[in-house]
Each structure stands twice: as C-alpha cells, then as structure tokens.
Amino acid sequence: MAVKTYQLIIVGGGPGGLTAGLYAARARLDTLLIDKGAAGGQVLRTDWIDNYPGFPDGVSGFELADKMTAQARRFGLQPTLGEVVSMELRGETKKLYLADDKHLKAKAVIIATGASPNKLNVPGEVDLTGKGVSYCATCDGPFYRDMDVAVVGGGNTAVQEAVYLTKFVKTVTIIHRRDELRAAPIIQEAAFQNKRVSFICESEVVGIEGTTEVTGLRIKHADGEEEFKSFQGVFVLVGVSPNNWMLPKELALDNGFITTDGMMRSNISGVMAVGDIRADSIRQVISAAGDGAVAEKTAEQYLEHLHQNLRIVMERKKCSSK
Amino acid sequence: MSEDNLIYVTDQDFEAEVLKSDLPCLVDFWAPWCGPCKAIGPVVTELAAEFAGKVIIAKMNVDESPATPGKYGIRAIPTLILFKGGEVLDQVTGAVGKAQLAAMLEKA
DSSP: OOOOEEEEEEEOOSHHHHHHHHHHHHTTOOEEEEESSSTTGGGGGOSOBOSSTTOTTOBOHHHHHHHHHHHHHHTTOOEEEOOEEEEEOSSSSEEEEETTSOEEEEEEEEEOOOEEEOOOOOTTTTTTBTTTEESOHHHHGGGGTTOEEEEEOOSHHHHHHHHHHTTTOSEEEEEOSSSSOOSOHHHHHHHHHOTTEEEEOSEEEEEEEESSSEEEEEEEETTSOEEEEEOSEEEEOOOEEEOOTTSOTTSOEETTEEOOOTTOBOSSTTEEEOGGGBTTOOOOHHHHHHHHHHHHHHHHHHHHHHHHHHHHHHHHHHHHHO | OOTTSEEEOOTTTHIIIIITOSSOEEEEEEOTTOHHHHHHHHHHHHHHHHTTTTSEEEEEETTTOOHHHHHTTOOSSSEEEEEETTEEEEEEESSOOHHHHHHHHHTO
C-alpha cells in the first residue's frame, strides 16, 4: 500500500509539539503528531507550574498537559502513538522510520522530541532504579512517606521537587556539587524556609548503596573526604539531555541540541525544531509553546512556497505540451 | 475481560487473576497522579490488543491496592512486571517505549 504524504508531521507531543499541532489544525494543514506515549511530555512529571501565564494560581503539570492536548484535539489534531527511530530529512519528501518497520512521509517536519532526565552514572544507580532511585518526584513521592530522602541537583527542578517531597517525607537533603544553587530565587526561598529541607553543598554523590533497596549514599566532599549517609530514597534531578538519537547526522546540532534560526528553521529546508530539543531554548513550557507557534507558521510558509514552485512547474508543463 | 482487552486487578483478586493465571500476565502498576503512567497508558492498551490470547495485560492502581506493590518492593511507577506461573519473569520501571515492552512480552 502506498504511504500517504502528510503536509506536516510533528515528532513529539510536549508543549512545543502540541502548540504547533494546535496551530496546524487551525490552519487546516494535513498534520500528524506522533509521540511514543500519550501527549504531554516532561510537563507530565512536573508537580506545579507557576510561571505559565493565564493561570494566576498556578496549574499542575498534569492538568496543563491535558488542557493543551484537549485544545489541539478540539480543532481536529489526532495525536498518534509511534516511536520514530530514524529520519531521512533531505529533499522535498521527508521520511520518518518507526520502531515497527513502517515509515511515514511528510513535506515538512517539526521536531519536538524534547529532553530526558540525566542519570548520575554512579555505581548502584541502574540496579536500584525503582528500588529507591527515582527520577520523578511527582510519581514516586507518595512511596516515601515519613522516610529520609536525598535530592541530587541544584537547579529549578531539583529544588522545587525537594520542597514538593516534604508533603510526604520526613526529611529531604539536597546534595549539590556547587556552593550555590542555580534555581530561581523564588524557588530557593521556598526551600530555605522549609524546615524539612537541608543542604549538603560542594559535594558529589559517588555511589548508591543497597542490595534489594537503597540504604544510603556515598558522598564525596570538596576536601576529598568521603562519607556514607543513610537515606531510604534518592531523587536524581540533575538536568536533562536531548532526545536526539533518532536524528540524522546531516542535521546541525550544538552539544546535541538542534540549532535553529529565529523562525525555528534547522539547517535542512522544511525541517523545524521546537522546545527543549532546540539549542537556544530556555527550557520552559512557555518558550516551547512559543516555539511551536512560530515553527508552524514557518511550516505554512514553506509549504506554500513548495506549492507555488510546483504550480510553476505544472504551468510550464502545460505550456510546453501545447 | 473488558472491551479493551485489559483486566483491572486489585489486592483482593491479584492472586487469582495474575499468580494463578494459565497465561503469562503483565501487570502495569500505576496511579492517577503519575504523569509517565498516563503517558505509557495507550501503549499498554495497544499491547493488550496485539497480545490478546497470548499474554494477559492487567492494570493495578497502587492507590487503591497498596499491598501488592509493597510486596513486590515497588517504589517507582510506572513499573510493569511480567508474571509467569506465579513468578516474576521480568520487570521494567519508567515510561519505556512500545518496542521494548513488546520484546519483553515475546519472551513470555
């Protein structure tokens, strides 16, 4: 069976992809949004979002993802399940290969594959994942009622989720490599004011101990001294890495993230990138959504341009056939 | 069995439905407040249709049934455990892709 060629395929259903999908559905582009799971992206693992305009009391990541998906669906976008494993992006027709050996075709592609939480890469981490090692405080916090847990990291996610965990746990210890946190001042204030949150700074986790479950961490301090500290859980929140393994080598990257211009265009014509996978992204929900709107407009212009070229070719053919 | 090929199990019927099942059984331990559980939901539903008659796919809400996840040491969700003959054959934690889950079910 011949594979249909969509006008636009959006790869990834986080805020960037969903916004591009919303705009594309309203522009009546023949669009497919593909994601390996239900749409939502990393927002789904964020407990609370206080910096997305229009929600004066804040909104849960879960609810925001749901609302964005529902809004895009209202205009006809159908998020589809599928895992893109490789891409051929050069030329007028782009091909996306899926895990089940099928492929998809499109005239334009918006890459919104986002980013995934980093691992610590220390001994014990892999074996104890799900047994005391977690990468998602909102998912797993309730399993640690009245326990002592550690949060590794010092950015917005680490500090915000540490404060969130105090709803369940007895104590949270934030372990951070540097001597000051990178989290936004308002997020730091909440942590400093919370009596259940304490800090171990200028220190690195060098090992996670435990056999059937986490019993504690080996921590190396700035002076080189190592110590064992007892914890029943450790939440690893040390930044993200781009989901770029399915991208072709001809796509220009910077540190693993796709470089774009202000119109979200990559170095390959007809291929745009939005949100956390984009090199200049500030990795916020609002900026991903903004990227999505811009990229869709760029896609529309690109498709129109393609169509005009096509028409010129057809007209020429008509003339020459006379 | 429901229309979507999934079964929904609780602490009460876990033994009868999963451990004593003639077919291998994959249990998706999830909760309504867990984002990645929601993300993986449609993947599990698709697998239930594709493996119908070969593997039973069950969902257990850990909020409503805390005893079973406790027994299996589950402290992160989504966790998916594949049971065969009452024993744990394999397990995976996190919102993994469909291909990885399908490969796990093929081994059952």
